Amino acid sequence: MRGSVVHVGLKNPKLAALAAVAAVVAAGVAAPAAAQAAPATPPFGSTIDGYAAYDGQDTCDPTAKPGVVAFRDLLNATYDTHQSGIGRQCDGGSVSEHHEGRALDYHFNYYNSADRADATDLLNWLLATDSYGNKHAMARRLGIMYIIWNKQIWSSYDASSGWRPYSGASPHTDHIHFSFSWAGAEKRTTWWSANQVAGNASVYGILPDGRLTYSVIDAPTGDRTFGPVISSASLGFTPKAMATMNFNTILVTSTAGKLYRVDVNTNNASLTFEPPVEIDSRGWVHDLLAYDGAGHLFGISDGQLRRYGVTVATHSVTINSNTVIADSGFTLNTLTATGPNWILGTTSDGTLRSYKINGAGDWDGATLDPDGWGFTHLMSPGGGIYYARDASGAMYHYQDVNPYDRNGSDVVYHLDDPVDTGGWTQSLLSTQPDTIS
Template sequence: MRFVRLSAVVAAMLIVAGTASQATATSARETMAAPDLQLPFPCGQKWQLNTWEHAPALDMVKEPDQHGTLGATLIAPAAGTVKQSYRHENAGNMIQIDHGGRYYTTYIHLQSRAVSAGDRVQRGTVIGKVGKDGETANNHPHLHFELGYDANGDGRASWGTKNSERVRPTFDGVTYGQANGREWNNVTSRNCSATSPEGTAKIYGALPDGRLTYTTIDAESGERTHGAVVSATSLGFTPKAIATLNFNTLLVTKPGNDGELYRVDIRTNNEELIFETPVLLGTGWTHDLLAYDGESHLFGIAAGTLRRYTLTTAKPAISDITSNTLIGTGFTLKTLTTTGPDWILGTTTNGLLLSYKINGKDDWDRHQLRDSTWQNFDALLSPGGGVYYGHNPAGALYRYHDGDPYDGKGDDLTAHNTVDATGWAQTLLSAQPGTVT
């Protein structure tokens, strides 16, 4: 189910806060820098954005299919001072934040407000919860969001009406709200300044004898909460590389010159781990490392060459693995994982921790997060939310947290705790992507 269209969601509001001509707004914006905004939701969450008939304002509902929109946590997209926080007859609970430079963000139809006028907020500060409050919400849970610019210099940004001072917002470097009737699906939040990740890391592994394991870890505390559950049967071989596509599907490769790629369908992984006979998908998959980004892209490295594939279904046949793109060479990584859509992370034999934003063929951004000490890990995995787990051959698993895994910096990367000092005997480990935010 997609977002039900809201007719005249805000156009009927009786809000008068001043108007400005487009020429004046354009002239003023040329001299004022807009705030560096992220989506107003926790790191890793996916949301659908719509302009409907009130561009450049946006209505936002949570993916997939709006599940979890009502009551979803709302966080500040950038630092600022709360300008308004009250209940409006038509808009319902609303908040406006002054971000400086005459730019303001406004949030309406909230279920609740967690800040008051005058409060100072940082990016990631919880400011309220998404709701359906106010007559113009049409009883449909969603966030109505506006970025406003005080073009007439009266110390505020009008909002809620066609002629108000709202302008096109940019989140994580991408601009939205260009025209009425526009929709953007699965927009991922990079608002990753929260210090406590939420969710459960779900980790598959392979033992030397080819049996599979399943373990869960609480992302916030770092404590192992379930498992390891070990399969009674073996794959029949010790896999060379492994990638978790989802809770019930793995891809593994078999050592050898043929480079056989198998799909493993998991039937249960609660008190026992049962899987179907591995399905041979094809040959030529000589990758030393595999990782799936949780969105649509599978990454593989063989002899320092990085390739990206597109997966078009949750349980792919070989025909569903398309767009074999040669990204580049020189990716001499010892370990490989993904931290989000088109972001990969790995370590080198000389101890570097490297993050890459993959844009396309011969196009990537490289970030060196650490200069040393990461050489001892033989596996690196991330369930999302900036949480990283490093495994060493002695059987220890260590947990790290990157406050913002997409800023290209390592100064907010901290070692939180040891999950287990021993016991992790797996030769391969892979986390289900996107289970932690």
């Protein structure tokens, strides 16, 4: 399954079903057994939105609203990319939330069994009762005002009537129509507040010529808001792996097996750093490094995973311990840390893997996605946010609702909205840990 922005080796996985949901779709909308997926759902408490009242179109602004765009992206991430439409130019003769950019036509074909199964899966999920007894829970949390599908309409403002016959000009057998309240269209409902993150990712990089770069990515939007700022000086040695320890301190290994501390002085209008300080002169042959922000530095070389206990301060790093976690056979193409004693990486065949590190020779691993993660770099600033760069220099962002559940079904993909479509030319990249909440 792929998003509408397609790159070789970049795949949007088939998300596993999160839970069984009650079948609430009435006769005339019912279809074959639901597909093997449901949209990735964040954890919610019992507090829920009320039913959206009817608020028909009365202005002309067909610009696609953010909640509708994000809902479409969620469907694409779950059911593969389908043709869809949101905004529609005002014609002066009809009333439609499309004219206000707060309606979505999502093209499932009722007469295609696979599409019909996916549509059933989606509608069951939207209209199911949640674990707290809230009826039509996800439709309410998303601010859906009404749904039209296969000559039937369900409306939040008459939810007790269930599905009712619909006799409009279009039978809606080739697409599902969703109209949203203004709160849902503008992402002001509980679905979006549950998915909110806060903070900025500070991303350091090293160019092929040894110069350092600094950029900032806004976590809630996935937009690069600053940089890259590039140093005029170069490191003076050939780097092999790097890990950002804090805002002002980076560790870099060399191809000669040495470990250096790089003290960054400023990264505002310019980026400067002190001459690299050699911490250790031998044995640092790691291909990958990652710091978890909680006193643990991880390194991988020749199939061996090591954990170093470190004490970190501004312009200061002390190595306190060296523990072999995996003695052999531990190979990854990319490496980052997602939290204290949690690491994440991709393999040579594009598998996304998560690991809980317990101690010497003791770790638990899980596959979050079996294929499609053919990236050159992977980074996490915390908060379940992942950044991945591909070979073309494009940077993508993802949100793992629960990065510690060893389950990739709740990873939200933003393939239609990359951080950048190109320009990330660094040979090494690393982000400061634990800056996103």
